[in-house]
Amino acid sequence: MENLIVQKYGGTSVGSFERIEAVADNIANTHKKGNDVVVVLSAMAGETDKLIQLAKSIQPEPEPREYDALISTGEQISVALMAMALTKRGIKSKSYTAYQLGIKTNDRHSQARILEVNVDRLKDDLSEGSVPVITGFQGMTEGGDITTLGRGGSDTTGVALAVALNANQCEIYTDVEGVFTTDPRICPKAKLIERISFEEMLELSSTGAKVLQLRSVEYASKNNMPIRVLSSFKEGNGTLVCEEGNDMEKPVVSGISSIDNEAKLTIRGVPDIPGVAAKILGPISDSDIDVDVIVQNISAENNTDFTFTVKQEDASRAKEILENTSKSLGGGLIELDDDIAKISIVGRGMRGQSGIASKMFESLADNEINILMITTSEIKISVVIRKDLQEKAVNALHNAFELDKD
Numbered sequence: 001m002e003n004l005i006v007q008k009y010g011g012t013s014v015g016s017f018e019r020i021e022a023v024a025d026n027i028a029n030t031h032k033k034g035n036d037v038v039v040v041l042s043a044m045a046g047e048t049d050k051l052i053q054l055a056k057s058i059q060p061e062p063e064p065r066e067y068d069a070l071i072s073t074g075e076q077i078s079v080a081l082m083a084m085a086l087t088k089r090g091i092k093s094k095s096y097t098a099y100q101l102g103i104k105t106n107d108r109h110s111q112a113r114i115l116e117v118n119v120d121r122l123k124d125d126l127s128e129g130s131v132p133v134i135t136g137f138q139g140m141t142e143g144g145d146i147t148t149l150g151r152g153g154s155d156t157t158g159v160a161l162a163v164a165l166n167a168n169q170c171e172i173y174t175d176v177e178g179v180f181t182t183d184p185r186i187c188p189k190a191k192l193i194e195r196i197s198f199e200e201m202l203e204l205s206s207t208g209a210k211v212l213q214l215r216s217v218e219y220a221s222k223n224n225m226p227i228r229v230l231s232s233f234k235e236g237n238g239t240l241v242c243e244e245g246n247d248m249e250k251p252v253v254s255g256i257s258s259i260d261n262e263a264k265l266t267i268r269g270v271p272d273i274p275g276v277a278a279k280i281l282g283p284i285s286d287s288d289i290d291v292d293v294i295v296q297n298i299s300a301e302n303n304t305d306f307t308f309t310v311k312q313e314d315a316s317r318a319k320e321i322l323e324n325t326s327k328s329l330g331g332g333l334i335e336l337d338d339d340i341a342k343i344s345i346v347g348r349g350m351r352g353q354s355g356i357a358s359k360m361f362e363s364l365a366d367n368e369i370n371i372l373m374i375t376t377s378e379i380k381i382s383v384v385i386r387k388d389l390q391e392k393a394v395n396a397l398h399n400a401f402e403l404d405k406d
């Protein structure tokens with residue numbers, strides 16, 4: 001069998017007719033070199049946002065089934081246009097929706113998980129020298145309803161097809177050159193990373209790095225499918241996200257991520273007795289609200305303060321729930337603060353090495369950045385700070401851990 005490459009292109013990569021033509025040239029080149037190519041596309045840049053606005057202008061909380069039926073349509077436009085652009089170049093090509101192909105998911109609309117991918121038709125096409133172009137982001141339930149995979153979900157479609165086809169390479173084309181040590185828009189000294197382990201990429205994606213959808217990294221890691229992140233605008237080798245190899249460096253800190261879309265909730269003066277944390281967080285998670293960082297203070301006079309963060313969009317709902325909990329627990333005031341940012345440093349070299357946290361905290365202290373909350377995992381340390389200090393903190397830590405050096 002020939003070399004089989006899955007290429008996924010993001011929204012900005014196919015954001016205009018000129019871009020679609022440029023991407024078609026890239027696909028044509030790969031194909032002419034004798035590779036089998038399967039293409040996965042996002043909607044043209046901004047299209048999905050527009051569709052979401054349309055839905056919300058009819059119904060603020062649209063029916064999940066109809067919402068997915070609508071917001072999945074952007075991808076259908078780009079794949080058909082791309083198949084035309086390839087055909088124009090003398091390359092056989094057919095577009096497919098997830099429905100036509102049979103990309104089965106569970107029925108959690110807007111957050112669906114892929115369960116099964118049928119690639120029979122794709123294999124037939126490839127054997128005829130054709131280039132199939134598939135809608136990213138979409139799936140279908142067992143019962144035949146259209147689902148979507150969450151924002152940025154085309155990455156996951158790309159990886160899932162690469163796995164199902166046992167592809168030699170999974171390339172994800174975007175508008176940046178690859179994965180950087182931190183967001184170059186925040187820190188101009190950010191450097192392109194040549195190779196990074198799945199484990200580190202998982203931590204970076206789950207703490208704010210937006211280059212790959214978290215689910216796509218989980219899927220790739222579980223199935224050991226390396227991903228090469230590349231720019232469709234600029235030539236280069238990009239970043240290889242893969243299983244940790246013995247030959248791979250183990251930097252103490254590989255990357256720094258940050259987010260500013262969480263809010264901090266504090267419930268004051270709750271009794272310091274067994275079961276209180278469960279009573280506070282139980283109703284929050286029952287309402288499908290994800291809790292991130294949690295801190296319980298040392299108690300004074302048998303009372304304690306309990307603080308945790310949630311996504312900003314869930315904050316007012318969480319506050320209402322907390323107010324009820326507070327009444328039943330005999331607790332005090334609820335405070336909501338959405339003026340915060342969370343900064344995380346991630347690196348496999350952190351494992352078993354002491355002193356990393358203190359180095360992080362010293363660097364923040366030197367820059368007069370106050371830490372509001374701290375949380376750690378084996379290869380990650382996160383701090384919550386004031387939002388207006390986000391940029392300063394990222395730059396300070398990037399310098400402190402010398403991420404701009406080779």
Ligand code: ASP
Pocket residue numbers: 010011042043048049074136137150151152153154155
């Ligand atoms: N078009 C979808 C979005 O904007 C999926 C994707 O681009 O990956 O989120």
Ligand code: MG
Pocket residue numbers: 010011152155211213
């Ligand atoms: Mg994306």
